[in-house]
Amino acid sequence: MIYVITIAIYLIGLVIIGFFKAKQIKTQSDFSVAGRALTPWVLVGTMLATWMGTGSILGNAGKTYQTGMAGLWLPLGSVLGIIILTQIAGKVRSYNKFTVPEIIGERYGQVARLLSVIALVLAYMVIVSYQYNAGGAVLHTIFTDDSGVSAISVETGTIIAAVFIILYTMLAGLLSVVYTDVANGIIILISFMIAIPIFLVEAGGFDGMQIAFSEMGKPEHMRFFGVYSFIDIINFCLPGFLLIMGDANMYQRFFC
Numbered sequence: 001m002i003y004v005i006t007i008a009i010y011l012i013g014l015v016i017i018g019f020f021k022a023k024q025i026k027t028q029s030d031f032s033v034a035g036r037a038l039t040p041w042v043l044v045g046t047m048l049a050t051w052m053g054t055g056s057i058l059g060n061a062g063k064t065y066q067t068g069m070a071g072l073w074l075p076l077g078s079v080l081g082i083i084i085l086t087q088i089a090g091k092v093r094s095y096n097k098f099t100v101p102e103i104i105g106e107r108y109g110q111v112a113r114l115l116s117v118i119a120l121v122l123a124y125m126v127i128v129s130y131q132y133n134a135g136g137a138v139l140h141t142i143f144t145d146d147s148g149v150s151a152i153s154v155e156t157g158t159i160i161a162a163v164f165i166i167l168y169t170m171l172a173g174l175l176s177v178v179y180t181d182v183a184n185g186i187i188i189l190i191s192f193m194i195a196i197p198i199f200l201v202e203a204g205g206f207d208g209m210q211i212a213f214s215e216m217g218k219p220e221h222m223r224f225f226g227v228y229s230f231i232d233i234i235n236f237c238l239p240g241f242l243l244i245m246g247d248a249n250m251y252q253r254f255f256c
Contacts, residue, residue: 068221
């Protein structure tokens, strides 16, 4: 029951933030880029929550569970992408635009702008859909009883997640999104700060993990090198690198 109450408070809180911030929307700039007036701390919070999403937390965690320490290769491409983005953020902001296609159109013409719009629409149909689906999976898991039966199917949970996300986004655009991101970022950080020490203690530290994996016949789970080939590492890192380099979410934060 505590999980149900917590989730209900969280979802209602998102909508309340949206309603509150909707009163501040006066122009397209307010809706699209939060009036270009976000403080550094708010930007840090929204960029943290923007990237620490379904793929980073659930996807990488699942793969790391399968492969062990070598799973730490997975976020490397994204980290490299973020480092490069810090070098171009100022240039991107100087264009004073609302979207990435606007910049592409200004530099390369309207055909390039149209192609970038099509690419972004297709990409975000996939990206947004799996975020909704992840929300549905979380709700399905939370509402599962001891017998393994859930009161909410993944499909129903996906619809609930989509409705709440679309609602608070429609209310105030990026202005509501960034502040819900800040709340999410705080929750993510606190959760990690609590969970990681507990995991380490329960596992008996790194020595305990090494012993446990050896007893399971999986000593390679404690190896960072030698598990994946160079090609495997490229295959893991390249998608994340390319995604963050072309992620309209990140560029939209630069415009703020």
